[in-house]
Amino acid sequence: MFAFNRFSAQMLLLVLAASLLLWVSCRAPARPGRRADTPTHQALRDYQQHLGGLDSAVARLTRHVAASRPMKEQQAAFLAARRAWKRVELWAEYYSPSAAKALNGPALFEVEEFDQQQRLHAPEGLQVLETYFYPDPYGPARRTEVLEQLAFVRSTLLGLRHTAASLTPTDRQLFDAARLEVFRVIALGVTGFDTPASPGLVPETAAALAGVAAAVAPYRGRLPAHPAGRLDSLLRAAQAYLRRHPEAAAFDRLEFIAAYANPLSQRLWEAQQALGITPFAEVRALRPDAASLFAPNAFEPMAFAPTTTAAVPAARAALGRLLFFDPVLSGNGSRSCASCHQPARAFTDGQARSLAFAGAGAVGRNAPTLLNAALQRGQRHDGRLFYLEDQAADVLHNPTEMHGSPTAAAGLLGRSPAYQKAFGQAFDRDPAGAVTGAEVQAALAAYVRSLVRLQAPLDAYMRGQRQALSPTARRGAAVFLGKGKCATCHFLPLLNGTVPPGFERTEYEVLGTPAHPNSRRLDTDPGRGGATGIEWQQHAFKTPTLRNIALTAPYMHQGTFRTLADVIEFYDQGGGAGQGLAVPNQTLPADPLHLTRAEKADLRAFLEQALTDTTGLYQAAPARLPAFSAGLAHLNARPVGGRY
Template identity: 45%
Template sequence: MKRTLLAGLALLALVAAYFGFRRSEAPAATTVERVQRQFLADVAAFETAVAALKKTVESGDPAARRTAFLQTRLAWKQVEWLAEYYFPATAKAINGAPIPEYEESDAKTIAPEGLQVIEPLLFPAPDPDALPELKRQVAMLQANARRLNVVAQNNPMTDAHLFDALRLEVFRIVSLGITGFDAPVALSSLPEARVAVRSLRSYLAIYRPALERKDPTLAGGLEVLSARADGYLKKPTGAEAFNRFDRMAFITEIANPLGGLLLDAQKALGFEPFRESRGLRADARTLFDAGAFSADHYAPGPAHRTTPARVLLGRKLFFDPVLSGDGNRSCAGCHQPDRAFTDGLARNLALDGRKPIRRNTPTLWNVGLQRALFADSRVSFLEDQATDVVTNADEMHGSFDKVVAELKNRPAYAALFANAYTDGVTSFNIRNALAAYQRTLIGLNSRFDRYVRGERSALNAQEVLGFNLFAGKGRCATCHFLPLTNGLVPPHFEKSESENLGVPERFVRKGGRLDPDRGKGGHNGAAIHQHLFKTPTVRNVALTAPYMHNGAFGTLEEVVDFYDLGGGRGIGIHSETQTLSENRLNLDGPEKAALVAFMKALTDTTAVVSPNF
């Protein structure tokens, strides 16, 4: 009896072990695994859409080709958030900007490809002669869609990275999606943004059960807000819908709260934001947070970041003419604090007091939030900018060797250097101290910023209209990217763009001559970079007249007129490399006035700007 009982218990144990083993072979899928499966399915759907586009291009009529293209773009928006995050090179080949790039290391020009190159071959009306190029581009797109499918198959993911990607997609929708950056001709930005939001909702649904257990109120709020975003973007395509879309309301009422709730959900689920150095901090709730950006990220390295002692020293050096060859000109001589660190001149005079220097003096506000410096983008770090200016014969004509010797003999300076650096007075430490001071010149608390953070009395109706024009019909934000309004490309903010507007020697509404300054092309010799200039910030622009690299435009009204007319080509100036569309914006008088009013609302000079030692 006892033996029979033991045998029965052993059998039960074996059965239990067997079924337990079978269960362990197929555990419940993790959130990451479920995201991976859904992403692979969405990538396969995108590849299918591209195949359908290819077939339609080969055998369909123009209307069918346009429809197939729009469907392909929608399929791309379904996978954009993760493709851009994990596979940026492939994503660039699929939906990168339609302009050639230049590899300075081997003097090689790389032709653009992808959806944005295909778009003008189909819209607004296809050119029959361009059909061979259309077929070629679609074939390359199909190859890149296959490439995306391959690289996505075995890509490791983590929950923290996925939430990071979700929030970056919200920022991408705000800064690139609703502004029409990647659909400038088809004007399909709003339905595409809607698909991007729907994609985020579908992936968030995977996390919802866990989030409901942690914080049901947060889970419900996130679902309601993402549904509102979906509904708000349910707009028809076309110019009228694009122009009328209330971007300010979408940002303040939906996108900003959505980004914040995503961060809250990430933390509630235990996936802490990354602490790595970034231009846009990984824990920023919105693009418009007061401390969202880190100028130290753009320093040469961690050892060269700002400290209070370095800032104090750099500030003193900035206002001291000791850096100039004749001891008469300081950095502040041209970058005057009360003029937003400009000088109010089209071009300042050289040190000899006779000839003008090469270009207009740019503002130093937010200069630390850039990846390229000078109008021709010839250096990457503020330390190198200091080298160029101090040693330039026309600007300061100084010598760092002489300045080092001079400062070592000044006890007050020697003490400041000893407090800021372990190796005292050196050429690099002089440059780094100047850079440290400039990295504190951050002005992101304008009336516009306060408005988008919730202070609804900070802007009036005209200024709100001006913002909607800036980010919509006026196309300003497709080059002056939000929220910095310079050329630093969102949402990663790691590359500064340059543009050729076809700037004339002086402002005219018809005719004129192209300014001879070759800009970036004069620096690197690239044919595609002739007359390209770094996109400057529009912040504090009310204080920085005259405008353009040559100071040819005296007022903001003239600048708006020039853009409205289509830049240089629009007024009859031939410039082969012009990147600005020559199509007129057709802004009316009140719209132009609203644009100017908004730009004036970007003024913020509240950071410390005077010597006051």
């Protein structure tokens, strides 16, 4: 942890800000009765009151630290401040996301990607404070650092309170925020994402749900009896379950999500509908009308498209399917996209690194699955591309992959009457028009966006089918969500690095992957650092989905590990740094997980059994490809899928 020299300045800022806030509150007293009868403003007053409680909790912790109170008292005060934060998290995250990140962002150093000076930004806030109290308490020499962090938290809180004084929430926003908070509890809260070391996970979950209950409580009198009763009953049951299981180590996260949290978001959606509050119409990755994280159609692939203003015709994805399996897109007319992305292998090829074009060696990295590839912000292992359209062009141009181009492919496809007709239908234009490279890219991207598969046994379990997971897989889920800390990077429900509950950005991690299994040499691939030029991002790679992982071996960006057992062992040892490699920017904690042999076996069973979804995979390839006319009749003998 770096020491900072801002303490005096921040304390001065704190005093000045507090004086300003007091002056404003005296100059602009509240007007009794103004909009006091609306549910949103009743809920807003509760938020403002608990913001004051959070400030008091942080002030109490500051006094304990300043007075060098016994460490147990300081830790208790810290945990109380964390619970107070969770009580207001719903509102803060929704209306003041920048302040919320400053208050409770990950304790990791960052570099802004467009900062040419590559200045390293130190983390601040509650998660940084946690590192002083847990797992090992700080020593007296670091007390000034703790006070500096507390001063930062209090000054940020003053800004949050000032913002709260000017809020004018709507019914739609409030219910949207309430469901998003439940999603946050599921994907980040119970997995320990923002409590990686402290023991307060379960009480903090209870505090977050108390915030949800308070936000919707003013609507109770307006709700019909049935949805009101169902919502109240579930909120009480969830809190009762949390009280019965207060210890994080023994907390059954899978049961809590399936029996309480996931149904709670559904009850909130039911209440919103009963009140006639329509959802937002905007295009989001997690749809505004998603009743739960595990609803079949909860996610919108078009949210990650360059244009989301119009629905894509089904004919475009159907055309993209033909193109995906057609070798005429390659420079030598031999290989297709399906050569390296084979449906039976969840659209991978089973190779550490795919065979290069014309058999000339191997490509630079492992072929990732395309299932659910549409549900992530970045494409390629290093995330250098934003859109699937760009990915299609990049692969077609790449001399080691397809060694062609969208334009060249378009010129050839335009000489097939069947393809001309298909392009006309796909893009709602005259079939006689020229096929373009942009259309080729768009059709391929549409097909990949159709490859969303969220029908695995885990999904069925979360939708109420309790027999969908075996006892072994359920025990493995407990490891995945708890001791193994897997879900703190592979976020529910997508199991990739797309960050919930907004699902707007994708995370990159530095794992310290060795060049070869058991090697003491770090793999030389610069990863995201090579794409951005940022030294701190050297060896960072996109967090891939774990869905269908049983079908996608070998693993890591260059296929280092052949089996899931090897991967689990690597993580159990703390990644590269845990194995003694020099990885100063590793984001994976280097501490060993100390998983038992039984826990490793259960975890592997969960990954293999609970996350596999082969829906439609074996019918993915078309029976035949469009024919060409007499001048190119020799192409009509080309095989579906080409050759590897």
